[in-house]
Amino acid sequence: MALIKCEDVSIGYEGQTVVRDLNFHIDSGDYLCIVGENGSGKSTLVKSLLGLKGVESGRILFGDGLKQNEIGYLPQQTDVQKDFPASVYEVVLSGRLNSRGLKPFYSRADKEQAYEKMDLLGIRDLAKQCFRDLSGGQRQRVLLARALCATKKLLLLDEPVTGLDPIVTTEFYELIRRINRESGIAVVMVSHDIESAVKDATHILHLQEKVLFFGTAEDYQKSRVGKTFLGGGQDD
Amino acid sequence: MIDTMVEMLSYPFMVRAFTVGALVALCSALLGVSLVLKRYSMIGDGLSHVGFGALAVATALNAAPLAVAIPVVIVAAVLLLRISGNSRIKGDAAIALISTSSLAVGVMVISVTTGMNTDVYNYMFGSILAMSEEDVRLSVILSAVVLVLFVFFYQKIFAITFDETFAQATGVKAGLYNTLIAVLTAVTIVLGMRMMGALLISSLIIFPALTSMRVCRTFKGVIISSAVVSVVCLIAGIMVSYLCSTPAGASVVMANITALAVYSVIGILRNRGLRRS
Numbered sequence: 466m467a468l469i470k471c472e473d474v475s476i477g478y479e480g481q482t483v484v485r486d487l488n489f490h491i492d493s494g495d496y497l498c499i500v501g502e503n504g505s506g507k508s509t510l511v512k513s514l515l516g517l518k519g520v521e522s523g524r525i526l527f528g529d530g531l532k533q534n535e536i537g538y539l540p541q542q543t544d545v546q547k548d549f550p551a552s553v554y555e556v557v558l559s560g561r562l563n564s565r566g567l568k569p570f571y572s573r574a575d576k577e578q579a580y581e582k583m584d585l586l587g588i589r590d591l592a593k594q595c596f597r598d599l600s601g602g603q604r605q606r607v608l609l610a611r612a613l614c615a616t617k618k619l620l621l622l623d624e625p626v627t628g629l630d631p632i633v634t635t636e637f638y639e640l641i642r643r644i645n646r647e648s649g650i651a652v653v654m655v656s657h658d659i660e661s662a663v664k665d666a667t668h669i670l671h672l673q674e675k676v677l678f679f680g681t682a683e684d685y686q687k688s689r690v691g692k693t694f695l696g697g698g699q700d701d
Numbered sequence: 702m703i704d705t706m707v708e709m710l711s712y713p714f715m716v717r718a719f720t721v722g723a724l725v726a727l728c729s730a731l732l733g734v735s736l737v738l739k740r741y742s743m744i745g746d747g748l749s750h751v752g753f754g755a756l757a758v759a760t761a762l763n764a765a766p767l768a769v770a771i772p773v774v775i776v777a778a779v780l781l782l783r784i785s786g787n788s789r790i791k792g793d794a795a796i797a798l799i800s801t802s803s804l805a806v807g808v809m810v811i812s813v814t815t816g817m818n819t820d821v822y823n824y825m826f827g828s829i830l831a832m833s834e835e836d837v838r839l840s841v842i843l844s845a846v847v848l849v850l851f852v853f854f855y856q857k858i859f860a861i862t863f864d865e866t867f868a869q870a871t872g873v874k875a876g877l878y879n880t881l882i883a884v885l886t887a888v889t890i891v892l893g894m895r896m897m898g899a900l901l902i903s904s905l906i907i908f909p910a911l912t913s914m915r916v917c918r919t920f921k922g923v924i925i926s927s928a929v930v931s932v933v934c935l936i937a938g939i940m941v942s943y944l945c946s947t948p949a950g951a952s953v954v955m956a957n958i959t960a961l962a963v964y965s966v967i968g969i970l971r972n973r974g975l976r977r978s
Binding site: 516546565 | 738739740852853854855856860862863864867868869870872873913914917918919920921922923
């Protein structure tokens with residue numbers, strides 16, 4: 466059983482279908498990159514995977530013990546956060562919320578988890594720092610730590626390197642690759658950066674209102690759609 | 702100093718003003734942090750104007766003011782929240798529309814019935830004499846409810862304030878908590894507005910949070926500091942109001958402005974210090 470399996474899924478806004486007939490699946494340990502142009506339905510699909518948006522038809526199935534609210538989501542940063550008075554520790558700890566249910570306070574285990582994830586991402590020494598004083602790359606690490614607190618099985622990253630400089634971007638990809646390989650956490654990343662996507666990912670999902678391609682990264686590079694999108698068409 | 706305190710507290714209306722004021726200040730400070738950070742401050746302002754309209758209508762109908770105003774303002778709060786959440790309608794314009802409309806309705810009703818008199822003045826700018834026994838009871842119940850809910854849902858309120866999408870994705874019912882905050886804000890505003898005045902009550906929501914954000918660097922710090930600043934400013938304001946016979950609302954706002962100035966200076970000095978070290 467896959468972690469997530471989409472069967473004939475169509476999603477839309479107010480009767481207007483944005484993406485249709487999606488069929489793909491994510492297995493444990495996969496690194497899936499969702500690519501496609503702006504408006505191709507990537508963000509819409511993300512919302513549906515998280516349960517923030519219902520599907521028009523089809524089914525999204527969760528398996529392997531993954532629950533929908535246990536996806537480690539790394540959203541795009543919002544304006545509110547640029548001026549938000551919160552310590553790194555508070556932000557990371559809030560990732561444990563889905564394990565709390567109605568219980569109002571965090572347990573010692575939750576706090577240990579938060580420190581463990583901060584150690585893993587090398588941001589332990591920032592714990593008391595204010596989120597708004599951090600650099601873009603540090604913020605992404607903090608939000609990644611929060612996402613890791615929320616999941617044991619699947620990370621969902623929505624264009625995580627937007628606005629990061631090239632060096633920080635490379636480091637961030639390295640980090641994701643490490644988490645994917647060493648912790649066995651499956652990664653789903655929405656990305657514009659198709660070249661890095663193909664290098665790191667095991668699978669590619671190319672959207673253009675429907676699935677243009679779904680398969681391994683290797684096959685994608687050989688496929689016609691992949692060649693066109695990668696700009697490699699000229700060597701034919 | 703102590704003599705004046707004893708003298709002040711020998712008047713029952715002053716005790717009532719201090720009790721209701723401090724409790725309303727506490728509630729609005731806690732709720733205000735979330736509202737300000739979520740960019741919903743204008744909702745507080747809109748609600749106070751709706752409250753003014755509702756109070757005016759209640760007076761004209763000879764009905765109990767709170768019994769009419771609280772439900773009306775709660776409905777308005779839920780409505781305003783919906784509008785703000787809906788990106789297709791311009792939220793700020795809609796709030797301005799609703800608040801000016803309510804103000805106009807209130808003024809029309811008053812001028813047709815009792816005429817523009819001191820009542821209107823008191824509704825607009827607040828009066829230290831306005832609090833009744835009933836208000837004291839209500840405000841004690843309300844603040845107990847706000848405090849308990851706030852402590853119980855503190856982590857969730859932090860999560861939806863910081864990042865609503867993430868909170869929703871991890872199973873937090875953000876809509877429910879937003880509505881809860883809006884409803885509690887509505888009740889707080891109605892309770893506080895006769896003392897603070899319809900035009901000034903939203904300062905209780907906005908000032909403490911903004912003041913604390915100048916200096917505090919954690920969410921918990923901002924919450925605690927807001928609560929303290931808000932209550933201290935309210936007590937100082939009412940004392941000034943008593944001693945100098947100034948309107949209560951304006952005096953409290955002046956105290957809040959002072960606090961904001963002091964905190965801003967501390968914030969600037971500290972940032973400089975940090976940069977140097």
